[in-house]
Amino acid sequence: MIILETRSLKYTYPDGTAAVQDLNIEIKKGKKVAFVGQNGSGKSTLFLLLNGTLKPAEGEVLFHGVPFKYDSKSLREIRKSIGIVFQNSDDQIFAPTVYQDVAFGPANLGYSKERVDACVHQALEQVGLYRLKDKPPHHLSGGQKKRVAIAGIMAMEPEVIILDEPLSNLDPVGADEIIDLLNEFNQLGSTIIISTHDVDLAYRWSDYVYIMSNSKLIGQGTPAEVFKEQELLKKAGLRQPTTLEIYHEIERRGLARGKNSPKTVPELVSTLKPLDLMWVDVPPGVREGDNLNLGVMYGVYATQSPYEAINATVLHIHSGGRAIVELKRKGIKAGGVLLYDTDKYSLDEVRQIIKEGEIVFVGAMGKKSKTLAEQDGIRLDVTSGVIDKSILMALCGKRCLILTAGGMIDHALKRTREYVDKSGIEFTVGVVNREGGCKWLEEMDTNPETFKV
Ligand SMILES: Nc1ncnc2c1ncn2[C@@H]1O[C@H](COP(=O)(O)OP(=O)(O)OP(=O)(O)O)[C@@H](O)[C@H]1O
Ligand SMILES: [Mg+2]
Incomplete structure (x- = not known):
């Protein structure tokens, strides 16, 4: 089911900059969608059009198949359902305390005081800022402000959550936490739309990717489809995601099995062709023909590892306790x-x-x-x-x-x-x-x- 869509959307800023041109997108309900594109390609402008903050010069935006109307009552309804976290947190945060800022949205939705309190409490806990609830937001660090802005939108539990560069300014662990949180909201049914310059994130996180360049869409598809198009990436000023780049190198050397687009480190590891023969150090007493249980210790296979990971048969023993073994992957012990x-x-x-x-x-x-x-x-x-x-x-x-x-x-x-x-x-x-x-x-x-x- 399509939840949010645009038809021949166009927006020109008052100074004549055409920031969005002839843009058609169809976003399916419950999906995780990423817009990727260089600086100035039109992502933020598009996002402001997607929740009615900007009104298109031409074309239309539709929510559940109904075109947006731009009177204040209709806009209030739209913003209840489509929340946006701005690229710059200072555009979003204005209340005297963190608590009041996050409470603003739910209070505007007419929730009871108790319900507002519960929403704010939960949202601040989720972004790890509850202890700062009484601080003025302008005394917070950049990353903390970002979290307040995110909490403010989360607290309203909108159907669609749009986040413009949600991870900019966040430290790595904080960024992972926000991604976990977005995944959680997505599991509960929210549609999540982000913009990012981080191709690794867009590739591994999203269900669907749009590539923007010069105010237009120049590519779209699943991450595997989009990120294998080298020409498209070049045109958009982007690079390949790292896992994909490593995979292609492995493939080129004939070390990969099957055709894959691994997104995570574990997926990348599992694309490696099993090595059939390898050298290992064996203790005295081991003979040719013996079966060994090898485990991984300090990154190499070893007989003295406490963890059995793989069975191997000794084919040949060399001087100095080195042996050539044939690995049998079937013996992998369950972790x-x-x-x-x-x-x-x-x-x-x-x-x-x-x-x-x-x-x-x-x-x-x-x-x-x-x-x-x-x-x-x-x-x-x-x-x-x-x-x-x-x-x-x-x-x-x-x-x-x-x-x-x-x-x-x-x-x-x-x-x-x-x-x-x-x-x-x-x-x-x-x-x-x-x-x-x-x-x-x-x-x-x-x-x-x-x-x-
Ligand atoms: N208020 C404004 N007035 C005039 N031009 C603007 C305004 N805001 C943005 N633009 C222009 O519109 C174009 C699109 O900008 P936009 O902010 O949407 O890009 P973006 O893809 O979000 O870039 P970034 O990755 O840097 O955030 C750019 O050429 C920009 O200079
Ligand atoms: Mg932007």
Whole structure:
């Protein structure tokens, strides 16, 4: 279903700059969409047209198939449903305190005082700024202002959230948190539209990409379609995403299997052709024809690794304890990515799972889960890029636990299961503290090779 669309849209600034020309887009409900293009290509102007802040010179914008009207009542309705976070936070933030700024939107929607309070509280927690709620926004850092602006829009729970350069000014972990948050809103049904110069982000995050250049659309499609078009990227002044660039190098050297467009590091790793023969150091006593269990230690396969990752047969032993082995990938031992729903948090339970589930790697996603872990002294090995890092660990036969809640659970499950399905490498994936959770853990212990939730 198309939620937002434009037909022959044109906008010219009063000084005569044609900033958007003949623009036709159709944005489907529930999608994550990225607009990518050089400075001055018209992204911000388009976004201002998409929520009625600017009125087109020609053409129209339609929401749920109904053309925008520009009287103040219609515009209020549009802005209730289509929230925009401006590129420059100073254009957005104006109230005397952070709290009042975030409360402005929900209060304008006519919510009760209690509901406004609940929305503001939640939104500020989500962007990690609750402790600054009484500060004047103009005393905040650039990244903090950005988070306030994002919280202000999130608090209104709009159907469509438009964010103009949402990650500019944010530190890497803060940027990951905002992406997690956008994914969570998307899981709950919101359509998310962003502009970005970050081709890596557009490539790995979005469902659909539009490329803009010189006030026009010059390309569109799924990220895999758009980012393989070298000529298009050149014309738009963009570069290839890094994972794709590395993949093409691997492919050129004949080391890749199948035709792929890997988006994440784990996907990239799984495109590598298995090495059949390799050298390893073996302990004395190992003979030709022996079967070995190898694990990854400090990035290389080794017999003394505590984690069994792969079986190998010794073909030849060289002097000095070096051997040529033939790898048998089928023997990969299952690691696991376990999720813990912090909406049903109990510290004792988490401790028990970490101990009895032989968890060696713990991560948290979302502010709430991170705060809980911090408060209770749960050591976190990872707080950004958590899903990918856990998958990489699970591939080495380790068990990981991710503390998270809400829509991020489904997002993590989906991503991890997709990886298991695509790569053909099995490891266990599931939520440990949902119904039957502990039973699940026991079953996994008795049958780790094959059990899959
Ligand atoms: N208020 C304005 N008055 C006149 N021209 C403007 C105004 N705002 C933007 N422009 C011009 O319109 C064109 C599109 O600008 P816009 O801000 O939409 O680009 P953008 O793609 O968002 O760029 P960036 O990546 O730098 O944010 C540019 O040529 C710019 O100079
Ligand atoms: Mg812009």
